[in-house]
Amino acid sequence: MSQTSETVLEIDLSALEHNYNYLRSKLSPETKMLGVVKAFAYGNDSVEIAKRLSKIGIDYFAVAYTREGISLREGGIQKPILVLHPQSTNFEEVIENDLIPNIYSKFTLEAFVKTAEKLQLKNYPIHLKINTGLNRLGFDPEDAAWLNHKLAETKAIKVEGIFSHLAASEDEAEREFTLYQIENYQKTLDKILPKLDDQPIRHLCNTSGIINYPEAHYDMVRTGIGLYGFGNSAAEDKKLKPVGTLKTIISQIHHIKEGESVGYNRVFKAPLATKTATLPLGHADGINRIYGKQKTGVLVNGQIAPIIGNVCMDMLMIDISGIDCQEGDEVILFGKDKSAEEFAHNAGTISYELITSISQRVKRKIIN
Numbered sequence: 001m002s003q004t005s006e007t008v009l010e011i012d013l014s015a016l017e018h019n020y021n022y023l024r025s026k027l028s029p030e031t032k033m034l035g036v037v038k039a040f041a042y043g044n045d046s047v048e049i050a051k052r053l054s055k056i057g058i059d060y061f062a063v064a065y066t067r068e069g070i071s072l073r074e075g076g077i078q079k080p081i082l083v084l085h086p087q088s089t090n091f092e093e094v095i096e097n098d099l100i101p102n103i104y105s106k107f108t109l110e111a112f113v114k115t116a117e118k119l120q121l122k123n124y125p126i127h128l129k130i131n132t133g134l135n136r137l138g139f140d141p142e143d144a145a146w147l148n149h150k151l152a153e154t155k156a157i158k159v160e161g162i163f164s165h166l167a168a169s170e171d172e173a174e175r176e177f178t179l180y181q182i183e184n185y186q187k188t189l190d191k192i193l194p195k196l197d198d199q200p201i202r203h204l205c206n207t208s209g210i211i212n213y214p215e216a217h218y219d220m221v222r223t224g225i226g227l228y229g230f231g232n233s234a235a236e237d238k239k240l241k242p243v244g245t246l247k248t249i250i251s252q253i254h255h256i257k258e259g260e261s262v263g264y265n266r267v268f269k270a271p272l273a274t275k276t277a278t279l280p281l282g283h284a285d286g287i288n289r290i291y292g293k294q295k296t297g298v299l300v301n302g303q304i305a306p307i308i309g310n311v312c313m314d315m316l317m318i319d320i321s322g323i324d325c326q327e328g329d330e331v332i333l334f335g336k337d338k339s340a341e342e343f344a345h346n347a348g349t350i351s352y353e354l355i356t357s358i359s360q361r362v363k364r365k366i367i368n
């Protein structure tokens with residue numbers, strides 16, 4: 001890794017490739033792989049990530065919102081793109097940009113059919129989402145008869161996929177619930193598939209589903225967090241490589257006397273003489289206030305320095321007492337040499353939230 005002179009999120013595409021290959025090795029050769037690149041590819045760079053994944057053989061992409069799918073198309077991505085959470089007001093744009101909508105309710109199905117018929121489309125691909133227990137988006141399994149009836153009425157759309165999403169695939173204590181979801185999904189497929197001319201792509205598993213439920217991979221799996229280097233368990237984290245490394249530098253060093261305070265609201269009061277460093281990133285960069293007050297730490301020349309006081313908008317302060325360092329030295333928040341999962345966990349959150357929060361103000365630097 002190179003020395004930085006400002007705050008950067010270094011994105012290592014060779015780590016992405018490693019994770020892709022590792023996850024692929026868990027699948028049988030005919031199982032397709034969908035890369036989830038929503039939220040700017042979990043805070044990385046969605047176009048750069050999608051380009052590399054396209055090159056090494058990913059089959060499909062998914063984003064949350066229509067706008068994100070359009071960005072990928074504008075970036076030259078040509079693989080199929082599933083929009084997981086479109087609104088009916090987006091449907092013309094979905095079609096114009098050759099995106100595939102997740103149709104998750106009676107309302108969205110009726111609205112999409114209306115748009116597709118108005119544009120005189122034939123067999124426009126959609127994926128249907130079934131709510132098997134997450135209770136977030138999706139048709140109730142009881143809606144199968146209604147769905148079969150509606151789908152038979154139109155030639156404008158074609159069911160290219162049917163999927164569902166697991167609520168707790170990373171949690172062994174919830175295995176029974178996950179097995180119930182798998183069974184619920186299968187029962188719903190049994191009601192819908194016999195009525196369709198072409199067999200759709202069936203997909204259920206996210207990253208921890210891939211790892212913990214090999215019997216439920218179906219025709220395709222959807223992986224997000226695993227591609228970026230996190231396996232939702234310490235054992236799996238070891239086999240994956242973090243794609244993003246957030247680094248910055250020491251802007252200024254202060255020597256604080258016993259009893260003096262640091263930062264807004266004077267939250268940190270030095271119990272004894274303390275050496276502090278000010279770093280050029282803050283909650284506007286995605287290092288939220290929950291990481292302050294010594295909840296978690298950063299790496300300075302190989303040693304952990306706690307974040308002290310309240311995180312400011314554009315700065316945060318760390319305690320570097322006893323650490324040999326100078327202004328201009330590099331600081332690692334998380335990444336290759338320091339676990340983002342741990343950084344997040346120490347402050348009571350998860351890697352997903354930490355990495356997707358790194359704001360667009362932080363420069364992305366692509367390596368490898």
Ligand SMILES: *Cc1c(COP(=O)(O)O)cnc(C)c1O
Pocket residue numbers: 036038084165205206207208222223224225226
């Ligand atoms: C975000 C998301 C995923 C990816 O989950 P990971 O745990 O990051 O692998 C898969 N499917 C759906 C529906 C999602 O919303």
